[in-house]
Each structure stands twice: as C-alpha cells, then as structure tokens.
Amino acid sequence: MSIVTVQLGQCGNQIGxxxxxxxxxDFHSTHGICSKKENESYQExxxxxxxxxxxxxxxxxxxxxxxxxxxxxxxxxxxxxRSGHWKxxxxxxxxxxxxxxxxxxxxxxxxxxxxxxxxxNLVQKEAEKxxxxxxxxxxxxxxxxxxxxxxxYVTQCLRDAFPTSFILNQVIWPYGTxxxxxxxxxxxxxxxxxxxxxxxxxVHENDAIxxxxxxxxxxxxxxxxxxxxxxxxxxxxxxxxxxxxxxxxQYSRSPLGDLMESLVPHPELKxxxxxxxxxxxxxxxxxxxxxxxxxxxxxxxxxxxxxxMEEGIDWQVRPPLPGHPVPPKASPNQALHxxxxxxxxxxxxxxxxQSVDLxxxxxxxxxxxxxxxxEAFHIWKTPRAFNKYEKSASLVSNSxxxxxxxxxxxxxxxNMFASKAYVHQYTKFGIEEEDFLDCFTTLExxxxxxxxx
Numbered sequence: 001m002s003i004v005t006v007q008l009g010q011c012g013n014q015i016g017x018x019x020x021x022x023x024x025x026d027f028h029s030t031h032g033i034c035s036k037k038e039n040e041s042y043q044e045x046x047x048x049x050x051x052x053x054x055x056x057x058x059x060x061x062x063x064x065x066x067x068x069x070x071x072x073x074x075x076x077x078x079x080x081x082r083s084g085h086w087k088x089x090x091x092x093x094x095x096x097x098x099x100x101x102x103x104x105x106x107x108x109x110x111x112x113x114x115x116x117x118x119x120x121n122l123v124q125k126e127a128e129k130x131x132x133x134x135x136x137x138x139x140x141x142x143x144x145x146x147x148x149x150x151x152x153y154v155t156q157c158l159r160d161a162f163p164t165s166f167i168l169n170q171v172i173w174p175y176g177t178x179x180x181x182x183x184x185x186x187x188x189x190x191x192x193x194x195x196x197x198x199x200x201x202x203v204h205e206n207d208a209i210x211x212x213x214x215x216x217x218x219x220x221x222x223x224x225x226x227x228x229x230x231x232x233x234x235x236x237x238x239x240x241x242x243x244x245x246x247x248x249x250q251y252s253r254s255p256l257g258d259l260m261e262s263l264v265p266h267p268e269l270k271x272x273x274x275x276x277x278x279x280x281x282x283x284x285x286x287x288x289x290x291x292x293x294x295x296x297x298x299x300x301x302x303x304x305x306x307x308x309m310e311e312g313i314d315w316q317v318r319p320p321l322p323g324h325p326v327p328p329k330a331s332p333n334q335a336l337h338x339x340x341x342x343x344x345x346x347x348x349x350x351x352x353x354q355s356v357d358l359x360x361x362x363x364x365x366x367x368x369x370x371x372x373x374x375e376a377f378h379i380w381k382t383p384r385a386f387n388k389y390e391k392s393a394s395l396v397s398n399s400x401x402x403x404x405x406x407x408x409x410x411x412x413x414x415n416m417f418a419s420k421a422y423v424h425q426y427t428k429f430g431i432e433e434e435d436f437l438d439c440f441t442t443l444e445x446x447x448x449x450x451x452x453x
Contacts, residue, residue, distance in 0.1 A: 001132040006138045026386055046240060065095075066093070070097065092125070102143075104149035110429055120157055135256040140190075141174070142173060142183075142187045151169075155169060168200050168201075169200070171204075173206060174187065188443060191443060192443050200271075203402060208309070211308065272397065273399065279309070292356045298310045340366070342371065344398070350391035358377075410440065417440075
C-alpha cells in the first residue's frame with residue numbers, strides 16, 4: 001500500500017526532500033548479506049510505498065508540496081530532478097508569492113480556506129495514482145505560519161475527504177531558545193488542532209537533533225540541512241519495508257495501519273517519539289563495530305531514562321520493582337526519572353536480526369498498568385541493512401517523553417495570553433480568545449492523560 005506525503009511550508013518541504021533522498025539512496029543500494037530475491041522484494045515494496053514510476057523509469061515521489069512562497073519549492077523540485085535518481089511530479093505542487101508571516105491564524109483562517117480546493121485537488125490526483133492507499137504522511141513545523149497554520153487546516157481537510165485513511169503528522173518542535181516570538185501560541189494552536197484530526201503525531205525536537213549533529217555526527221557548523229538529514233535518516237529507518245510479524249514471508253503492506261495498531265491504543269494518547277542508534281559520522285563508523293546486545297541495552301535505557309541519544313544516558317534510572325509502582329508525579333514539571341510507556345515499537349535492520357533478544361522491552365514495569373505488555377510491545381525487522389549501518393535499531397515510543405516540553409509550552413503560551421500579548425495578531429484573522437481557551441483545554445487534558453500513566 002502507498003503513502004502520500006504532504007510537505008507543508010519551508011520546514012516541511014526541506015525535510016520531505018531529505019526523506020525521499022534518504023529512501024532513494026537506500027533503495028538503490030544492495031546489501032551482500034541479502035539474497036538477490038530479498039533485495040528485489042525490498043525494493044519493490046519500497047517503490048510501491050513511496051514512488052510511482054514514469055515511462056523513463058525514474059521514480060516519482062508520491063508527494064504534494066505546499067508553501068505560500070515559491071523559493072523553497074523551486075529549490076526542492078530542482079534538487080530532486082538534478083539527483084538523476086528520483087524526482088517530484090512538477091504538477092503536484094502549489095505556491096504563492098506571499099507567506100503567512102509566522103502567523104498561525106493567517107495560515108489557518110486565510111490561506112487555508114482560500115486555496116483549499118486547489119490543494120485538495122492535487123492531493124486527490126496523487127491519491128488516485130495509488131493502487132491501494134495506506135494514508136497520508138504530513139511533514140510540517142509547529143512554530144511558523146504556513147507549515148503550522150495551513151498544515152493544521154490541510155490535515156483537517158484530509159480527514160474530511162479521506163475519513164477511512166490513516167493520517168500521521170510529523171511535526172518539528174521548535175528550538176527552546178525561540179525561533180519566533182509567538183512560537184508558543186503557534187505550537188499550542190497546532191498541537192490542539194492536529195489532535196482533533198490526526199491518527200498520531202510523530203514529534204522531532206530541534207534541540208535534540210541539534211545535539212546529535214554536534215555530539216554524535218561531529219559537525220562543527222550545523223546547518224538546517226544537517227538537522228534535516230538526521231531527521232530523514234530516523235524516519236527512513238522506520239518507514240522503509242520490514243516484516244511486521246514473526247515468520248512473515250512478505251513485507252508489511254500497510255505501514256501506517258501497522259504503526260497505529262502497534263502504538264495508538266487510545267485516541268487520547270497519540271504523541272510518538274523516535275530514537276535511532278547508532279548515529280555517527282562516516283569517519284567514526286569506519287572504526288566502529290556493533291553488537292545487538294549492546295545496541296538493545298542502550299536503546300532500552302534511552303527509553304527508560306528519557307534520553308534523546310546514546311551519549312549521556314543516565315544509567316541510574318531503573319524501572320519500578322513489582323509491587324512498588326512509580327509514585328504519582330506531583331506535576332508534569334517534576335523531574336521525570338522514569339519514562340512510563342503506553343506502547344513501544346522496535347525496528348531492527350541488518351545482520352542476524354533473527355537472533356536478537358528483546359525480552360527487556362517486554363518488562364511489564366515499563367508500561368502503564370491498563371495495557372497488557374504483550375499488546376504494548378511490537379517488533380519489525382529485516383535482514384537488509386539501512387544505509388551505511390550494518391546493524392541498526394529504531395524505537396518509536398508512545399510514552400511520557402514530551403510531557404515536560406508540552407507543559408512548558410502551554411505554560412509560556414498561557415502567561416502571554418493572560419497579559420493579552422500579541423493576541424490581536426490572531427483575532428484580526430478570525431481566531432478569537434474562545435478559540436485559544438479551547439486549545440488550552442485540549443492540551444491540558446492531553447498533559448493530564450500522560451501525567452497519570
């Protein structure tokens with residue numbers, strides 16, 4: 001089954017490009033440990049999932065590109081075409097001459113309704129190219145105007161037009177130091193609206209990815225492209241084909257459906273985080289060897305201790321002993337010593353995946369009490385390595401990982417709202433104070449649900 005990617009705003013289009021580039025790079029590589037039949041089966045599943053094909057044989061990304069300014073889309077189309085390995089359909093993009101000025105309300109209430117029909121027509125055409133549609137993968141920022149405001153509106157339209165298709169929103173959490181003065185407003189408005197129409201939100205934090213670039217990839221002058229390539233690598237490590245059940249002979253056909261079934265058992269709990277190991281520079285990789293027990297031990301402790309990368313993990317954090325439940329957190333701001341999970345998915349790629357022991361992830365102490373650990377933990381695997389790593393493991397987790405960040409953002413936005421700061425910038429585009437209050441109420445409920453796990 002196929003996934004249609006909807007790239008929204010500058011951030012969404014730049015990351016979307018890197019995702020397709022990473023997938024295509026992996027798609028074109030062959031791995032000696034896999035048979036020719038295995039490689040062909042993998043490539044066929046990847047192609048069906050992410051690309052259609054022209055008569056020339058060049059894969060065409062199943063994507064719709066949307067931005068209110070032309071520059072980034074023009075660059076994105078050009079870079080893909082120049083690669084010679086894949087390209088975008090030049091009829092599947094929409095842009096205008098004027099952006100949303102970092103104003104969420106402008107994107108949501110003005111540009112969204114104004115251009116709804118033309119954007120949804122592009123989406124419909126892309127969906128019709130799929131023999132079988134698994135759903136939509138939207139890529140967007142939370143902080144800006146077009147990506148966040150228009151992204152929230154377009155997601156709502158997707159839900160109305162395709163009520164039975166899965167929608168996964170990949171959102172970029174802004175830098176804590178601040179990208180725009182109203183980013184906390186924009187984040188609250190985006191998250192609360194996506195919560196109404198999306199099946200799940202997969203969140204990447206800019207600060208965490210920046211640290212990976214600096215400390216693991218050893219990049220001295222970190223660019224947005226460096227950050228986007230790390231995000232793309234992590235996304236590819238999950239969404240490239242895998243066997244989603246033990247003993248399966250065919251690659252999973254419904255990646256979004258399998259993901260939702262594995263990780264979202266309750267509509268109130270659908271915030272997903274992603275960890276991937278190893279990640280390092282090519283220079284370091286040449287001198288490194290990895291064992292599955294070592295990778296799995298690190299990945300499990302990253303989950304437990306709420307670590308964003310394998311460097312600097314707090315190894316003192318332990319799951320609560322049986323009969324000694326985690327004491328209730330007084331507030332989401334209280335230090336999260338132990339990260340309680342709703343559900344976890346581990347994706348293994350590379351040599352000897354069949355022999356990997358993942359019993360540590362089945363420990364009932366990791367999970368909330370109302371879900372059976374057998375239903376809360378899933379494994380996807382393939383003997384085919386991903387990109388340059390002989391062995392790699394990814395963890396997609398529905399857990400308390402965003403609790404403190406969410407509480408901080410809501411708190412900052414509420415303080416600004418209480419003093420009426422910048423509210424007029426939103427009301428002039430039709431977002432009233434009652435709308436803000438509804439959004440605060442929605443997110444307070446989400447925070448409460450995760451805090452009580």
